[in-house]
Amino acid sequence: MKIENAVILITGANRGIGLAFARALLARGARKVYAAARDPATVTLPGVQALQLDVTKPEEIAAAARQAADVTIVINNAGIAQPGGFLAPDSEAVARRIFETNFFGMLNMSKAFAPALKANGGGALLNVLSVASWLNGAELAAYSASKSAAWSLTNALRHELAGQNTQVLGLHMAYVDTDLTRGFDVAKSSAEEIVERALDGLEAGVDEVLADALTQQVRQGLKAARPIYLPQAN
Template structure:
């Protein structure tokens, strides 16, 4: 999947990683970039087309698929993260909210845009995941569960969409220097670096990309004995 000449839909494109995806797509010669955001007025990057898109709103997702019928690449980037563990006060409400955006959001968008991609020869879907798909810590327990579900969704979509020629790429990464991680005292990778790696992998035909060294180390540790996922990620 080449970015040059492609038409992209990016969810959560008004800031952070989504904004970095939009900038990089334009620099690589994308034909058009639809920048989805709950408030399209918050999209200020020149050269993109802002659209109102709350991934939790069925009607808005359906309207986006009609409005953006020329899309060849969907980037499911919109996500939320709330700190806390499963047994904390409000844990169930937090889980519902994060699953709604981080799992059901990409599912809604992918369902709506799969026929659009098929009409243009298959295209691609890029799902923004996390190293928290594989490891866990008390600070991000519930968030990690939502990203584990999104990883499973990505693998399932790859199988479901293979027949129509749609490339499905999962992007795993650790902490990225965005508003979402403000206040977290951990090494962080720049969003521009993560996005460049993701687009390079997409253009190479990959199905998975690891956005930083931390994620590469964790991936190697999944097959260790004992598995890295059996430990508190702070250790």
């Protein structure tokens, strides 16, 4: 999928990875970039078209699909997280809130924009996933579960949209230096590094991008005699 002259919509585009996507897409010659955010006033990057969009609100998704009917690439980037395990008292409420954005938001965006992508030649979906799609150590239990569900959704969409020639790319990465990981004392990639690898993969036509070394190691660990998602001996 070529980025030059493409029309792209990014959810959660006002900061972090979404903002890095917007900058990189403009630099690569995108014709138009819709930068979607819950509050469009927070979109300040010159050269993009701010769009009001809360992915948990079906009416705003429908309005965005009408306004951005010329789109050829949709980047499902919006995501939220909250620390805590499934045995915490508020775990059900936390899980429901996170799934509304990280899974159902992605599902409803994909459904709403699939007809536009088809009408515009097929285009592409780029779904921002995580190394947490394959691991859940309970520190971010609901977030990890939502990313596992989003990975499964991405895999299903790849089959369902093949007939209309829509490329579906899943982007997996570990810790990225954004607001989402503030407070985590771990090695982090820059958002710019992750985005460049994602867009290289999109243009190359691949199905998945494993954007950093830790993600690549974890993916290999799924094949181990004792897979990496199980508790490991000390």
